[in-house]
Amino acid sequence: MPSPYRAIFAAPGTKAFSAAGLIGRLPISMVGVGILTMISEITGRYAMASALTGTLALAAAFIGPQVSRLVDQYGQRRVLRPATLISVASVIALVLAAANGLPDWTLFVFAAVAGCVPSVGSMIRARWTVLYHDAPRELHTAYSFESVVDEVCFIFGPILAIGLSTTWFPEAGPVIAAGCLLVGVWLLTAQRGTEPPPHPRSQDGDRTSALRSPGLQVLTATFVATGAIFGSIDVSTLAFAEEQGQKSAASFILAIWAAGSCLAGIVFGLLHLKGRTERRWVLGICAMAVSMIPLLLAGSLPFLAVALFVSGLAIAPTMITTMALIEAHVPRAKLTEGMTWITTGLAVGIAVGSSVTGLVIDAAGAQRGFVVSVSAGTAAAAVAFAGYRRLTRPAQGEEPSSDGDGDSSREERAGDGGRVA
Numbered sequence: 001m002p003s004p005y006r007a008i009f010a011a012p013g014t015k016a017f018s019a020a021g022l023i024g025r026l027p028i029s030m031v032g033v034g035i036l037t038m039i040s041e042i043t044g045r046y047a048m049a050s051a052l053t054g055t056l057a058l059a060a061a062f063i064g065p066q067v068s069r070l071v072d073q074y075g076q077r078r079v080l081r082p083a084t085l086i087s088v089a090s091v092i093a094l095v096l097a098a099a100n101g102l103p104d105w106t107l108f109v110f111a112a113v114a115g116c117v118p119s120v121g122s123m124i125r126a127r128w129t130v131l132y133h134d135a136p137r138e139l140h141t142a143y144s145f146e147s148v149v150d151e152v153c154f155i156f157g158p159i160l161a162i163g164l165s166t167t168w169f170p171e172a173g174p175v176i177a178a179g180c181l182l183v184g185v186w187l188l189t190a191q192r193g194t195e196p197p198p199h200p201r202s203q204d205g206d207r208t209s210a211l212r213s214p215g216l217q218v219l220t221a222t223f224v225a226t227g228a229i230f231g232s233i234d235v236s237t238l239a240f241a242e243e244q245g246q247k248s249a250a251s252f253i254l255a256i257w258a259a260g261s262c263l264a265g266i267v268f269g270l271l272h273l274k275g276r277t278e279r280r281w282v283l284g285i286c287a288m289a290v291s292m293i294p295l296l297l298a299g300s301l302p303f304l305a306v307a308l309f310v311s312g313l314a315i316a317p318t319m320i321t322t323m324a325l326i327e328a329h330v331p332r333a334k335l336t337e338g339m340t341w342i343t344t345g346l347a348v349g350i351a352v353g354s355s356v357t358g359l360v361i362d363a364a365g366a367q368r369g370f371v372v373s374v375s376a377g378t379a380a381a382a383v384a385f386a387g388y389r390r391l392t393r394p395a396q397g398e399e400p401s402s403d404g405d406g407d408s409s410r411e412e413r414a415g416d417g418g419r420v421a
Contacts, residue, residue, distance in 0.1 A: 004141045004270055011131050013194040017124060020191065022149055024120035024184020027177040029157030031091065032056060032350065033234055033254075034173025035111070037162050040238070041170040042098055050235055050358025052111050054351035057231070059115020061347040065211070067118050068340035072333060075198040077189040080118045084185040090114035091178040095171045120184060121150060122339035125323060129335055130196045137272065143323045144269025147316040151262035162238070162251035199333035210338040215329030218387030219322055220345040222285060225383055227349020228376035229292065232357040233257070234350075236295075236369030237304065239361045244301055256305045260312025268317040277324055278391040284318030285384040289377030295370040325391060349376070 009015055032053045039049035070079045094110035128142040161173035189195075210216060234254065241250035291311035298304040322342060330338030353376055357369040 004137075005145055008128075008132070008138050008142045008145065011194075013191055014128075014131070017127055017188055017191045017194050018145075018149070020184050020187035021120055021124035021146075022153070022184070023180055024188055025124075025150065025153045026157050026160070026180040026184070027117065028121070028150070029153050029258075030161040030177035030180065031114075031117075031174060032354075033157070033238070034161035034165060034177050035094070036235065036238065036354075037165040037173055038095070038098060038170045039107075041165060047358045047362050048104065050354045052107055054231075054355040055108050055111040056114055057227075057347040057351035057354070059112040060117055061115075061344040061351070063116045064119050064347065065337055065340045065344050067116060068122055068337045069210075069334075071118075071123065072199055072336045074200075076123055076195050077192065080123070080185050080189050083116050083118050084182060087114050087117040088178045088182050090116075091174055095174050099171055117181065118185065119336075119340045119343045120181075120188065121146065122336050122343060123188065124149075125339055126196050126336045127194045129327060131194065139327075140272075140320070140324065141269050143320045144265055144316075146323075147265040147319045148262050148269070150319070151258045151265060151312075151316055156255070159251040159255055162248060166248045196336070210330045210334035211341055213329045213338070214390040215325065216338055216341060218383070218390045219325060219329075220341045221387065222380050222383045223322070223342050223345035224349040224352075225376050225380035226285070226288065227346035227351075228353030228356075229288065229349070229373050229380065230346065231350035231353030231355075232369060232372040232376060233295075233308070235354045235357040235361065236366055236373065237308075239366035239369060240298070240304065241301060243366045246301060249301055253301060253305050253308060257308035257312045260309040261315035262312075264313040265316030265320065268320055276392075277321055277328075278388060281318065281321045281325060281391070282384045282388055284314055284321060286381045287314035288318060289381040292370070292374045292377040295373055296367075298367065298370065329391075 009018075035056065036049045036053050039045065039052060043049075067079060067083050090110045090113040094107055094114060097106045097110060125143065125146055128139065128146065132139040132142055157177075160176060164172035164176055165174075211220065237253050237257075238247070238250040241247050241253060288311065291307075291314055294307040294310070295304070298307060323339065326338050326342065327335065353372060357372045360372060361369045
């Protein structure tokens with residue numbers, strides 16, 4: 001492991017909560033694609049499968065920030081364990097309902113309740129922020145490491161979910177995902193020494209949502225469109241691989257996509273870049289948008305794999321920069337909620353993207369599904385440009401920098417300091 005990454009694990013407890021976070025985050029990429037594969041295997045209805053995963057994502061988008069807000073107020077252990085139990089029980093109920101041919105409406109009810117799944121990635125990043133709030137370079141490296149972990153989950157998660165559901169039994173993917181969530185959250189919440197201190201609302205009197213921050217609003221709105229990219233690519237890749245007669249290959253294609261992001265995240269974490277974080281973020285969003293165009297030309301699985309690998313190179317650096325901007329625009333007492341709003345934006349986008357893509361595929365074929373990816377990328381770039389000024393405004397009463405080289409106090413708090421993203 002390169003020395004900057006080794007250095008962040010010098011603090012006690014970091015290895016333990018990182019390992020727990022790895023297990024608890026596998027369901028991020030397993031549950032949705034597992035349900036998608038399960039329903040398509042049982043019924044062959046992609047529109048139905050996409051609608052279910054969309055329902056789960058929308059429910060998570062609505063409930064997730066409320067769970068994180070309670071975490072900021074009462075602490076991770078008190079909130080995460082009961083929320084996880086409810087989510088896991090609902091996933092198991094969904095699996096049983098699908099296996100026994102219960103009416104469609106029951107599947108949607110269980111998918112909606114399962115949306116109370118906690119944002120494990122936000123919980124881990126909140127712990128890193130507490131540890132290295134006054135060490136910008138270490139915090140940048142920690143955010144980079146977490147983005148790499150996210151991509152590792154997206155590499156192995158789809159392989160496990162699709163592989164289990166297509167080669168073992170259809171319900172295997174969601175069941176294993178639920179088990180990973182339960183084990184990961186229990187191990188994480190057992191690590192009390194690194195748990196961020198709660199911030200009861202009675203202490204500061206501020207009961208407003210973190211989303212009232214103009215900067216966070218821009219980031220969240222942009223990631224709605226970004227989530228649509230992710231949702232559309234997941235569904236389109238699975239359907240495209242099936243049309244090519246190699247449905248199980250979809251997991252490896254998606255893993256290659258995540259591998260590109262993982263590689264970029266590792267390299268990005270070693271860099272200490274100059275310039276404004278906001279500009280770097282907009283460039284990242286635009287790079288993701290442009291990288292969608294080659295998908296329209298995909299005529300074979302090898303071409304699709306290469307195109308997705310290239311597009312993945314823009315994901316992790318953009319996510320790392322996003323987390324730095326969140327810390328700049330959200331008070332520490334609302335940090336977990338602020339990070340979860342990004343996950344919420346992604347979840348809403350995934351729901352819309354996967355649902356629309358499912359309809360397009362059923363009507364016009366798998367390759368047409370990538371039109372949704374291109375459209376979502378264009379929308380993300382448009383929102384990023386439109387909201388750029390909000391991101392450059394001083395946050396939390398700070399004065400903006402008068403120079404253009406990024407050496408502002410706000411960027412220091414964002415983990416940038418004119419040196420890192």
